[in-house]
Amino acid sequence: MKNKAGQLNKxxxxxxxxxxxxxxxxxxxxxxxxxxxxxxNRNGDLIAARAGVRPVxxxxxxxxxxxxxxxxxxxxxxxxxxxxxxxxxxxxLVVELIGGTGAAxxxxxxxxxxxxxxxxxxxxxxxxxxxxxFAESRRCGVPIYFEASVGGGIPVLRAxxxxxxxxxxSSVLGIVNGTCNYILTRMEEQHCEYDEALAAxxxxxxxxxxxxxxxxxxxxAHKAVVLAALALGAWIPLDRVSxxxxxxxxxxxxxxxxxxxxxxxxxxxxxxxxxxxxxxVEPCLVPAQGxxxxxxxxxxxxxxxxxxxxxxxxxxxGAGREATASAVAGDIAEAAARxxxxxxxxxxxxxxxxxxxxxxxxxxxxxxxxxxxxxDDRAGERTEAAWAVLGRHGLHPLEAHAQTHAGDGxxxxxxxxxxxxxxxxxxxAAALAGLPGAEPRPVRLxxxxx
Amino acid sequence: MKNKAGQLNKxxxxxxxxxxxxxxxxxxxxxxxxxxxxxxNRNGDLIAARAGVRPVxxxxxxxxxxxxxxxxxxxxxxxxxxxxxxxxxxxxLVVELIGGTGAAxxxxxxxxxxxxxxxxxxxxxxxxxxxxxFAESRRCGVPIYFEASVGGGIPVLRAxxxxxxxxxxSSVLGIVNGTCNYILTRMEEQHCEYDEALAAxxxxxxxxxxxxxxxxxxxxAHKAVVLAALALGAWIPLDRVSxxxxxxxxxxxxxxxxxxxxxxxxxxxxxxxxxxxxxxVEPCLVPAQGxxxxxxxxxxxxxxxxxxxxxxxxxxxGAGREATASAVAGDIAEAAARxxxxxxxxxxxxxxxxxxxxxxxxxxxxxxxxxxxxxDDRAGERTEAAWAVLGRHGLHPLEAHAQTHAGDGxxxxxxxxxxxxxxxxxxxAAALAGLPGAEPRPVRLxxxxx
Numbered sequence: 002m003k004n005k006a007g008q009l010n011k012x013x014x015x016x017x018x019x020x021x022x023x024x025x026x027x028x029x030x031x032x033x034x035x036x037x038x039x040x041x042n043r044n045g046d047l048i049a050a051r052a053g054v055r056p057v058x059x060x061x062x063x064x065x066x067x068x069x070x071x072x073x074x075x076x077x078x079x080x081x082x083x084x085x086x087x088x089x090x091x092x093x094l095v096v097e098l099i100g101g102t103g104a105a106x107x108x109x110x111x112x113x114x115x116x117x118x119x120x121x122x123x124x125x126x127x128x129x130x131x132x133x134x135f136a137e138s139r140r141c142g143v144p145i146y147f148e149a150s151v152g153g154g155i156p157v158l159r160a161x162x163x164x165x166x167x168x169x170x171s172s173v174l175g176i177v178n179g180t181c182n183y184i185l186t187r188m189e190e191q192h193c194e195y196d197e198a199l200a201a202x203x204x205x206x207x208x209x210x211x212x213x214x215x216x217x218x219x220x221x222a223h224k225a226v227v228l229a230a231l232a233l234g235a236w237i238p239l240d241r242v243s244x245x246x247x248x249x250x251x252x253x254x255x256x257x258x259x260x261x262x263x264x265x266x267x268x269x270x271x272x273x274x275x276x277x278x279x280x281x282v283e284p285c286l287v288p289a290q291g292x293x294x295x296x297x298x299x300x301x302x303x304x305x306x307x308x309x310x311x312x313x314x315x316x317x318x319g320a321g322r323e324a325t326a327s328a329v330a331g332d333i334a335e336a337a338a339r340x341x342x343x344x345x346x347x348x349x350x351x352x353x354x355x356x357x358x359x360x361x362x363x364x365x366x367x368x369x370x371x372x373x374x375x376x377d378d379r380a381g382e383r384t385e386a387a388w389a390v391l392g393r394h395g396l397h398p399l400e401a402h403a404q405t406h407a408g409d410g411x412x413x414x415x416x417x418x419x420x421x422x423x424x425x426x427x428x429x430a431a432a433l434a435g436l437p438g439a440e441p442r443p444v445r446l447x448x449x450x451x
Numbered sequence: 452m453k454n455k456a457g458q459l460n461k462x463x464x465x466x467x468x469x470x471x472x473x474x475x476x477x478x479x480x481x482x483x484x485x486x487x488x489x490x491x492n493r494n495g496d497l498i499a500a501r502a503g504v505r506p507v508x509x510x511x512x513x514x515x516x517x518x519x520x521x522x523x524x525x526x527x528x529x530x531x532x533x534x535x536x537x538x539x540x541x542x543x544l545v546v547e548l549i550g551g552t553g554a555a556x557x558x559x560x561x562x563x564x565x566x567x568x569x570x571x572x573x574x575x576x577x578x579x580x581x582x583x584x585f586a587e588s589r590r591c592g593v594p595i596y597f598e599a600s601v602g603g604g605i606p607v608l609r610a611x612x613x614x615x616x617x618x619x620x621s622s623v624l625g626i627v628n629g630t631c632n633y634i635l636t637r638m639e640e641q642h643c644e645y646d647e648a649l650a651a652x653x654x655x656x657x658x659x660x661x662x663x664x665x666x667x668x669x670x671x672a673h674k675a676v677v678l679a680a681l682a683l684g685a686w687i688p689l690d691r692v693s694x695x696x697x698x699x700x701x702x703x704x705x706x707x708x709x710x711x712x713x714x715x716x717x718x719x720x721x722x723x724x725x726x727x728x729x730x731x732v733e734p735c736l737v738p739a740q741g742x743x744x745x746x747x748x749x750x751x752x753x754x755x756x757x758x759x760x761x762x763x764x765x766x767x768x769g770a771g772r773e774a775t776a777s778a779v780a781g782d783i784a785e786a787a788a789r790x791x792x793x794x795x796x797x798x799x800x801x802x803x804x805x806x807x808x809x810x811x812x813x814x815x816x817x818x819x820x821x822x823x824x825x826x827d828d829r830a831g832e833r834t835e836a837a838w839a840v841l842g843r844h845g846l847h848p849l850e851a852h853a854q855t856h857a858g859d860g861x862x863x864x865x866x867x868x869x870x871x872x873x874x875x876x877x878x879x880a881a882a883l884a885g886l887p888g889a890e891p892r893p894v895r896l897x898x899x900x901x
Contacts, residue, residue, distance in 0.1 A: 040759060156613070311767060327618050327757075338798045
């Protein structure tokens with residue numbers, strides 16, 4: 002077997018001197034697909050040495066095939082029809098990078114029924130059809146690998162699936178959308194408004210022309226479903242995931258948070274807490290010096306609280322060609338090794354148990370941040386009235402702070418409360434708008450002390 | 452199968468309704484052994500549901516058997532002789548928690564030769580005998596699992612072994628000794644000297660009466676060997692690991708570092724850099740706001756730089772009964788699942804390749820921090836002379852800063868240099884002691900911008 006000079010990992014000697022090969026079909030040859038092909042080329046010997054088996058590309062399917070010239074790939078592998086690639090007898094593993102929930106679902110089901118393990122990076126597919134796909138996976142006895150679907154190159158699903166297999170997970174809090182985290186970081190660092198930060202994200206290629214999938218929290222919700230499947234052992238229907246995005250967040254709240262040592266982060270939240278079981282997406286105030294606060298730009302981090310292990314945190318690049326290709330190739334190597342060794346399905350995969358009941362978003366309890374602004378500089382004079390509003394809604398204030406704005410002559414009143422249901426805090430926020438002279442739309446944000 | 456109410460993970464239905472059981476022997480029933488037995492009791496159904504197999508304790512061997520009353524364990528499982536437990540035909544997996552490198556080594560070899568996979572948390576054993584044990588593991592076709600040997604409950608070895616299997620690792624930097632990190636954190640937070648912080652660590656049970664294993668960097672060196680085995684695919688002989696501990700670190704340097712936004716951390720360092728391949732242990736100055744600087748107290752973190760994935764960080768409790776038991780039980784579950792499914796050896800295990808040549812500690816290049824102190828307040832007047840000393844040793848200063856001490860009327864000169872070999876910096880430090888009126892023993896510390 003070839004082994005490039007300077008490579009530290011020698012291939013393991015295989016019986017008879019030949020290493021087993023496993024045929025791989027790549028469905029979808031976009032950014033990530035190209036990255037995977039490139040990685041299998043570049044690090045093929047390394048992967049073979051470590052996995053004891055060599056994954057080999059046999060088919061590459063894309064309706065709009067364009068091999069970039071820098072990726073050395075045999076053009077005879079190209080087909081237009083994904084189904085043809087799945088059916089090809091030289092193919093034993095199917096890598097689904099088509100995206101979306103239509104053709105991708107068909108291809109995955111087809112592969113499973115043909116006994117071909119599937120690797121996918123498609124969180125939308127899993128969030129919409131995870132229960133169906135994993136039921137079929139179990140029925141067929143053929144695994145689905147999906148490390149790249151959450152946290153890009155961070156092996157956090159593997160940690161949940163295997164590393165913490167003996168642990169009971171009480172919560173998972175994740176910054177899992179790099180676009181949103183970039184926008185929030187930019188707003189804080191550049192002291193700019195949401196629209197300006199979004200434009201910067203677009204200019205950098207971090208945000209789509211229609212950014213809704215990211216900024217309205219859909220992508221984070223998809224990932225919350227996947228994280229919940231591993232943490233809870235059941236697929237939560239996507240429409241039961243509470244969801245609040247970052248679109249239109251006010252720079253004023255980012256500044257006021259920063260002055261309190263807090264940062265706003267869009268979190269995927271899975272928590273089995275005193276107010277019940279929660280799966281949701283929400284912008285939260287977290288300590289700037291805590292575990293999630295320092296995560297800046299497009300980086301991701303997932304904090305897992307489990308017993309007996311305690312807190313563990315996983316950090317890295319959450320998206321992009323390289324990081325995603327790393328995760329996909331890791332899954333390919335594991336799948337190939339298991340296929341050759343007859344090693345059955347990997348441990349810790351989501352089972353098809355009934356989804357547990359969730360607490361309604363309004364009933365989830367947390368410390369709350371409330372902010373109401375005024376066009377004049379007399380926010381301080383409304384403190385007592387605001388305090389009374391909180392009392393009427395059963396909220397216990399921990400802090401009330403009036404602050405004059407630097408530029409516009411106005412002022413803001415910031416209130417921080419003890420743990421209370423979101424519904425009560427939202428109602429109190431609405432009532433604060435009725436204070437004399439108050440600007441419309443007071444803000445309510447959840448505080449997470451992590 | 453039993454399934455406790457309120458448990459979210461339902462056991463998977465097994466063929467014929469019965470779940471396979473795998474017999475486990477626990478060698479050593481100290482703190483961690485008790486934690487593992489307790490965890491298998493408490494979360495046994497959860498582990499069985501996720502792994503598809505039930506690990507069951509069949510033998511517990513300890514020369515000084517004392518079951519704590521709170522652990523429900525059948526006393527008929529107890530034996531005094533570890534070899535008897537390994538040989539017992541009801542035992543299929545052996546968990547080595549004896550510690551040390553004598554009896555533990557014998558038991559591991561014995562188990563492998565009997566075809567029984569081994570789980571160990573013993574970093575000293577791996578650092579001293581890893582090459583021998585893994586050669587035997589390969590010869591017998593029987594795996595060794597060792598997640599708990601580095602980073603306690605953090606599944607960082609699994610990440611290196613499987614998650615980053617397709618990646619080329621360029622460096623691993625780890626805070627992997629909680630005792631040292633506690634002492635360093637304490638020195639900074641309490642503004643106290645090393646001896647006082649060590650006494651506090653002893654009082655909390657974090658440090659042994661003879662703290663040398665921790666504070667002289669031996670434990671970190673053991674873990675560096677294990678991390679290097681996974682990152683480089685070869686066992687580096689322990690005596691080739693450069694090692695410098697934290698014993699006797701001067702509180703003055705912690706204060707001076709803090710004033711520059713830096714913290715001192717004891718790092719395990721594996722790096723394939725411009726100055727060659729390095730495996731070592733050294734207290735380093737790292738940015739307080741970077742990836743490793745914020746890791747405080749007994750927590751651990753490992754930063755892995757690899758291509759294509761980029762930086763990933765793994766954080767959590769690095770020691771203690773609970774965290775270690777989590778990692779051991781995770782390995783037991785994986786080993787049991789592989790045993791039942793006939794799944795061969797796990798991917799990414801250290802191969803027995805020849806150890807690569809290492810750069811000598813003196814040739815490793817880094818930015819350097821130098822500090823020389825004076826009993827008078829005239830450090831500033833020696834700046835030019837110090838500058839000249841650096842120049843004579845081929846060092847390029849980035850910063851020179853004189854500072855009067857708060858208490859003793861003395862002063863210090865802090866110099867920060869461009870990347871330079873440790874040998875040159877050590878020589879320059881020695882020469883700085885020759886400056887007129889200088890106190891003996893100037894300090895040289897490495898700076899790592901992570």
